[in-house]
Amino acid sequence: MEVVLFDQYASGHHLEYASRMAAELNELGISVSFLGVKRTERHREFFEDVETSFLAEETAVTEHADSVEIVEEAAEFATRSGADVLYFLQIDDVTDAIYRSERHEGIDVVGEINGAFFRNAHLTAPFRSLLGVPILGDCHAEAFRRLPSWAIERVPSLVARTVGLYGCLRTGRLDSVLVHSPEAKRFVETFGFDVPISEIPDPLEPWFEWDSSRLDARSRLGLPDDEPIALYFGQLRDDKGIELLLEALRRYDGPAFQMVIAGPPDDMDKSDLTAVELPPQVSLWTDIEFVPQEDVPYYFLAADAVVVPYRRQFGAQRTSGVFQKACGALRPLVAPNFGTLGRRVTERGFGTIFEAGSPTALAESLAEVARGDTQADVESMRAYANRQTYERAAEMVIQSYEKC
Numbered sequence: 269m270e271v272v273l274f275d276q277y278a279s280g281h282h283l284e285y286a287s288r289m290a291a292e293l294n295e296l297g298i299s300v301s302f303l304g305v306k307r308t309e310r311h312r313e314f315f316e317d318v319e320t321s322f323l324a325e326e327t328a329v330t331e332h333a334d335s336v337e338i339v340e341e342a343a344e345f346a347t348r349s350g351a352d353v354l355y356f357l358q359i360d361d362v363t364d365a366i367y368r369s370e371r372h373e374g375i376d377v378v379g380e381i382n383g384a385f386f387r388n389a390h391l392t393a394p395f396r397s398l399l400g401v402p403i404l405g406d407c408h409a410e411a412f413r414r415l416p417s418w419a420i421e422r423v424p425s426l427v428a429r430t431v432g433l434y435g436c437l438r439t440g441r442l443d444s445v446l447v448h449s450p451e452a453k454r455f456v457e458t459f460g461f462d463v464p465i466s467e468i469p470d471p472l473e474p475w476f477e478w479d480s481s482r483l484d485a486r487s488r489l490g491l492p493d494d495e496p497i498a499l500y501f502g503q504l505r506d507d508k509g510i511e512l513l514l515e516a517l518r519r520y521d522g523p524a525f526q527m528v529i530a531g532p533p534d535d536m537d538k539s540d541l542t543a544v545e546l547p548p549q550v551s552l553w554t555d556i557e558f559v560p561q562e563d564v565p566y567y568f569l570a571a572d573a574v575v576v577p578y579r580r581q582f583g584a585q586r587t588s589g590v591f592q593k594a595c596g597a598l599r600p601l602v603a604p605n606f607g608t609l610g611r612r613v614t615e616r617g618f619g620t621i622f623e624a625g626s627p628t629a630l631a632e633s634l635a636e637v638a639r640g641d642t643q644a645d646v647e648s649m650r651a652y653a654n655r656q657t658y659e660r661a662a663e664m665v666i667q668s669y670e671k672c
Contacts (some may be wrong), residue, residue, distance in 0.1 A: 269669065270347040271301045273359040276338055278308050280561060281589060286357055287314040292662035294318070301349070303342060306331045307655065313561075321345065334417055335365035343372040351379055351671050359442075360385035363456040364420065364432030366441050368413050376672035378665075379436070380446040380468075381456070385429055386583030387507060389455065390507075392430045396458060409435040437461040443672040446562070446665065452585040464671040468664040469656040470587040472596040475565045476650065484585070485570035489563065491553065496638045498526040498602070499571035501590050504536040509577030509604075511536070514544050515627035516577070522635025523549065528569050530555040549638075566599035573637040574620065575602045575607060580624055594618075595653045600644040602633045616652060617645030 271293065276643040286302055290354040293300045297510075301319040304311060311320060318445050323329040329341045339362060346354040352375065359366060359379035366379065412423075412431045420428060437459050445463060447453050448470040455463050486493050504510045517527060527550055529541060546552060559567065568574060574594035584607030591609055594601050595618070604607045604624035613619050620642050622629040636642045 269353065270301075270349070270351045271353040271355055271669070272301055272303050272309040272342075272349060272351045273355050273357055274303045274342045274346075276305050276335075276362070277358065278304065278306070278310055279309065280558060282358070283310055283314040284561065286660045287318060287469075289317075289357070289662060289665070290318045292658045293665065294332045295659075296662055296666060298666060301351075303345060305329065305338060306334075308319070318391055335362050336368050336417070338362075339365045339369045340608045341375070341461060343357065343369065343552060347372055347375050351375060353672070355665075356380060358382045358384075359436075360435075361425075361429065362432075363430075363436055364412075364428040367409075367432045367435035367439070368420075369441070371439070371441055376443040376446045376669070378443065378446065378668060378672065379442045381448075381452060383448065383452075383583065383586035383588075386452065386585040388426055388581045389583050389585060390580070391459050392426060396430065396434075405439065407527065409438060417537050437463050444668045446668055447585075448587040449585055451608050451611075455585050464670045465640070466669065466671070469661045470589065470592050471658040471661040472606060472653060472656045473565070474590040474653050474657070475593075475596045476571060476598040476653070478565070478569070480566070480569055482572075487571055488566050491528065491570050492551075493525060493550065496523075496572045496640065497499070497570060498525060498634055498637045499567055499574045499599075500527070500529045500531075501559075501567055501574065501578070501593070502531040503534040504533045504540075505578050509579050509582075512579065512625065512630060513575065513577045514541070514629055515662065516552050516630035517546055517552070518544060518633060519627055519631045520547050520550050520634060521631070521640040524551070525549070525634070525638035526551045526553055527634075528553045528555075528571065530559055532556065532558050562592070565597065568593050569601055571597075571599050572640070573602055573642045575630075575634070576604070576635075577602070577630055578624075580604075580606055582607075592656060595649050595656070598646055598649050598653070600637075600642045602630070602637065602642065612652075616648045616651075617643050618649055628663070 290300045306324040308324045327341045356379045446464045453467045585629040601619035603613045605621040606624045
């Protein structure tokens with residue numbers, strides 16, 4: 269079987285995921301190549317042992333091309349290459365483009381929903397009910413598909429991606445869909461079509477197998493070795509709760525601890541963090557940039573707990589790379605009490621939950637971390653991590669190919 273893995277994005281998380289998945293599929297006997305839009309230095313860093321191609325080198329497509337053109341060129345490339353499967357590693361933002369593109373016969377199309385699709389998904393319930401009405405839903409979807417590009421750009425992204433997924437499932441433009449949680453699987457199944465939907469792991473690295481202690485990790489990063497440390501890792505985005513976390517730190521009234529915030533700026537930057545007036549018990553340590561790949565594990569291994577203060581608009585059906593990394597390091601989690609994340613923490617004993625959106629509740633949870641009261645069921649977390657490997661994800665992806 270020959271497979272083309274396609275991802276139009278080139279950030280670290282995307283490249284790590286694509287390169288690891290390609291390597292594991294190759295190990296399992298699948299002939300895999302990677303297709304991107306434009307080659308970058310970071311591609312060279314991640315894809316040393318995987319065959320790569322780029323639309324900007326193979327076609328007239330540029331990184332600024334219309335998303336429909338990019339999708340169609342990717343499908344044409346895969347067809348010319350003689351591939352059996354075109355595997356979109358993230359369809360979250362391009363379901364509408366896949367729906368509006370031409371259907372390519374002779375090649376199976378597999379689409380993976382990483383999670384961004386579910387941002388604010390709770391707001392789509394009335395609209396999904398409308399799509400579920402016989403004939404009416406099809407009429408709306410067909411009318412959407414015929415809109416010119418300038419009109420599509422004016423459609424709210426939440427509506428565009430929802431109608432796009434409905435249309436892909438209705439017309440067979442997707443032969444199989446992959447998701448990362450039971451909640452996500454149920455959400456997609458509500459559209460009511462027979463396209464196979466498979467839940468696969470959001471894979472992680474079992475860093476707990478490394479010969480690196482908490483003190484070793486702190487020494488590498490220059491962190492204090494004698495204070496409790498809570499970690500926020502990732503982009504400083506509103507839906508990931510960075511503003512909520514800062515308000516919780518302002519209100520904090522507990523034992524002394526170190527709050528480490530590491531990740532690139534987005535809705536906030538370093539100046540926003542340094543402007544916050546914090547109580548004397550809170551020491552703030554920041555690294556507001558893309559963290560080098562080789563340093564990422566040590567942030568998690570250095571922490572006493574990992575905080576994922578996500579707001580409800582993050583999406584109840586989503587998993588989280590940060591959540592998974594915490595499990596790979598066997599570090600307790602502080603998570604909101606909703607969706608996939610809250611359920612997994614509660615059911616599996618992965619840490620503590622707080623009332624979503626409440627800075628006061630989050631501040632109380634941070635005080636538990638500072639007191640050393642936030643613990644995880646280590647054996648439960650280890651067992652979970654061992655089921656979330658890239659090897660297992662690749663095995664389940666192959667099973668999804670076979671369902672096409």
